[in-house]
Amino acid sequence: MKTNMNNRFERLLTPGTIGKLHIKNRIVMPPMVRNYATPDGLVSKRLVDHYATIARGGVGLVIVEATNITPQGKGFYQQLGICTDGSITGLSFLAESIKEWGAKVAIQIHHAGRQTTSSVTGTEVVAPSAIPCPVQMEVPRELTTREVADLVEAHVRAVTRARAAGFDAVEIHGAHGYIVNQFLSPVTNRRTDKYGGDLEERMAFALEIIERVKEETGADFPLIFRMNGDDFVEDGLTIEDARKIAERLVAAGVDALHVTGGMYETILNPRCTSAFGLSSMYVPGGALVGLAEEIKKVVSVPVITVGGISPEMGEEILRHGRADFIAIGRGLLVDPQLPNKLARGEVEDIRRCIRCNEGCIGRLFDQKEVRCAVNAEVGYEGDRLIPAHRPKRVLVIGGGVAGMEAARVAATRGHQVTLWEKSDQLGGHLVESSVPEFKADIRPYRDWLASQVRKLGVQVEMGREATAGSVQEASPDAVVVATGSCCLMAEVAGLDKPHVATAMDVLLGKTKVGDRVIVVGGGLIGSETAAYLAQQGKKVTIVEMLPEIAADVTLMSKGALMTLLAENQVEMLTDLKISEVTDTGVLAVDKEHNIRSLEADSVVLAWGLSPVTALYEELKGKVPELYMVGDCVEPRKIGEATRDGYRVGTVI
Ligand SMILES: Cc1cc2nc3c(=O)[nH]c(=O)nc-3n(C[C@H](O)[C@H](O)[C@H](O)COP(=O)(O)O)c2cc1C
Ligand code: SF4
Structure with a gap:
């Protein structure tokens, strides 16, 4: 790929190194579970077609998704596995298919610990301590000291298999509330043996893995560690802890740090809107860059940053020396050709991620395979477009x-x-x-x-x-x-009154609304319209007949939307159905059939489309x-x- 002279993405397109691994540019595809493996966790043609398409687009380093090291560590039904030597053949096909396009390839090794269910693992869920994940709600069994030592060896075996399969590097998943993070974090580790206690003791599991891996593979095989710069949960790891952890990891031999943040339970906290870097469109991207920058100050190895980072933002981050590599996950799902387009100066041709979180992470958390809302080819890369037999x-x-x-x-x-x-x-x-x-x-x-x-x-x-x-x-x-x-026009009296408008007309500025507004319908459209009007200083009330506001919004985006509504003092009334629009507002019926009268200058309809x-x-x-x-x-x-x-x- 020829690069334009004076390319405005010069730094993103500059080669870099991790350990002795030479990488052709600074763009990294971070690990993202696709759920495209076979039910046994083996490589499928679909997975190979998908990754080859990503690699063909010019990315420097592909980190293949979280790959479970034991059946008990499985987090998704069709997750890729590296539990046995039998997985090596498929994995080597995958690695080759990526490398032949000039990208370097790492694989993330992973054990879900408490962040899974026995339905997925087919066996009991285990963790450092018997504390359930508030999202998965299954009480894990506490691992014995002997089992923890075995788990260290399971990591080592997985790394050895990855190397045998031809991967250029391995990333240990030490973040996002999975097992290594569970050992590191005081929220999930209450052990009294040598793997629990103060921060130094909670680091023992991670450090043993690194030391044993280095012993087994030698110093030359690059090891990346994905770590939380912040757990984003009460009493969890903070950036102060993360700095200390980073120093110890590097001293133990880690060749690069990939800084992210959050655990599953972070998603339940609407104030934290960037768990795993998966910021939604309601908040700015790049929220985790500051964490990477802090880590970079205390280590000498390359630091990868991630989380809603556009190429423009990535270039600035590199220019200011805030990180060494830029991971672009959803952006590369949407447009795998992004790096090539940057190199060719075809920036306006890049299809951009809209950060809806619907097709990718939303589906994954529903245990479905990953797709993309704006690129229907994601996951179907093997079905090439066939030229028309007879142009019509x-x-x-x-x-x-x-x-x-x-x-x-x-x-x-x-x-x-x-x-x-x-x-x-x-x-x-x-x-x-x-x-x-x-x-x-x-x-x-x-x-x-x-x-x-x-x-x-x-x-x-x-x-x-x-x-x-x-x-x-x-x-x-x-x-x-x-x-x-x-x-939609429902059978409600008074809809023809002059102070009634559709959300569409209000957003387009075709209809002006008064200072006190009732938005009828609290789904996605109603919630967004309410937030928009409230931002203009209006006093807005949402009236929703369901028990929940924004029920049609994926969990990964919902927190940010709810925060937007709360910050703008939008009143949210649920289980309430409009029965009539009056001259002074609306009449609404609650679950007990009581009629309530609500005052408003304008009534905005957002109760559905026809x-x-x-x-x-x-x-x-x-x-x-x-x-x-x-x-x-x-x-x-x-x-x-x-x-x-x-x-x-x-x-x-
Ligand atoms: C569908 C999906 C799957 C993901 N799976 C993983 C994973 O396997 N391991 C991991 O560490 N992070 C995972 N993540 C988080 C990403 O690596 C990354 O941190 C996140 O997408 C934010 O970066 P982006 O805004 O560039 O997409 C996943 C994200 C998505 C959208
Ligand atoms: S589904 Fe939405 S958030 Fe996910 S990659 Fe596609 S556009 Fe981005």
Whole structure:
């Protein structure tokens, strides 16, 4: 890959070293469990195709996901394993498939300890102490001293296997509340033997692993340690502890430190919004860089930083010497070609992560395989786009996410595509939903889709509203209806009053609201609209009929959204159903059938969307090929719209 002279990402693209390992640039793919392995934890073709695609994009170092070292340490149903010598063949295929693209490859070795369930491990859950993880809620059995020593050896055997499989380095998972972190942290380690006690004693397990690994593999095999700069839980490890730990790890022979933070229980604390670096769009990225910077001050080995870091931010971090390598996880899932695009100066072509946490970590925590909301190819890299057998004239009606994605994919395959959009903006619901500043991360996705369809030669006609007649007149070979959704209109008296508006119109600035606002519906749209209005100084109340606000938001993003609502003093009323809009507010019925009267100057409807299907119904039987994608099938989120569009784009 040729690099432009004076590239603005010069530092990111500069080679670096970890121990004696030469790495072609400073971009690292951090470990991310995909759940693509076989149920036995072996390497699958899907996993190889996926990682080869990442490596082909120009990343310097790939750290293969958390790989369990014993069956008892398994944390996910289809997690990759390195428990036996039988795993070496598949792992060596995986390592080769990454290395042949010029990337270096490490593997993260992992034991979940208490952060799993017996349903996943098939056996009892074990940990340093019998303290349950508040997320998994299973009381682990405390390991005996003998078992702890055995576990040290299990780590050593896993490293030996990784080396035999051809990995260039190994990363020990000492963070995120898994077993090594459980030994280090006072929250999870109450042992009275030599593996528990003060910080020095709690470090014994980690240090023994490092010493034994170095003994077994020699000083030259690079060892990375992933550590928490902060546990982000009450009484957990702090940066002061982390600094001491870092010094001891390096003295024991660790070649690089990968600084992150948080445990599973951190997710339950809405004030901590960057557990594992997985910041959502509601908070700025790069929240863990300060921790890496602090660690870097006390060690001489390279430090990797992580957590919502864009290439622009990464370049600045390197420029200021705050870290030595930049891990970009979700960003590389979304666009594996990111490093190559930086090198070629094609920055506007990078598809950006919107930090929704829906497709990747949200699905993983539901024990599903990882996908991505804005890249439908993630996990399906083996299914290459097939050029159109016979190029067709395709008409896409609607320029929202699903419509643009269908147009993009169909055009990529060689079809001649025209897109009609009735408004003056592309993006569909992304237009209004990206208005709040805290939703800025989704704007680049809208812009990327719009620029890609144009670059691919899609003829985009704005302000063009379709009718069955105009579609038939255009006589396309295939029609994709992507007419989206509109605000649901329920049978509630008073909706026609002048102080009632839809969330969509309010966000777009089409309707002004008064100082006291009731937002009807506390799902994603209602919550975000409420936060947006409250930020403008309005007194906002959400009225939600379910027992929970933001019930449709993934746990990894929900804390930050709830914090945003709380910080802006949004009142949240649940189990309350609107029965009438009055001249002075609303009447609402609670679970006990009591009627409450709530005062407001404006009532904003965010209680759901309804599919717009009329055109599709009219076109049935009148055009040679007819498809429907996105919200007009069923109102859903960005990920489903992207997948719909992609799928139809591949079959036309
Ligand atoms: C789907 C998914 C799986 C993850 N699995 C792991 C893992 O196996 N080991 C680990 O240490 N961190 C894991 N993480 C955390 C990432 O390594 C990284 O810290 C996080 O994604 C923040 O970086 P980013 O904002 O660049 O994505 C995972 C994150 C995601 C999204
Ligand atoms: S699912 Fe969302 S957060 Fe995850 S990688 Fe894709 S865009 Fe980023």
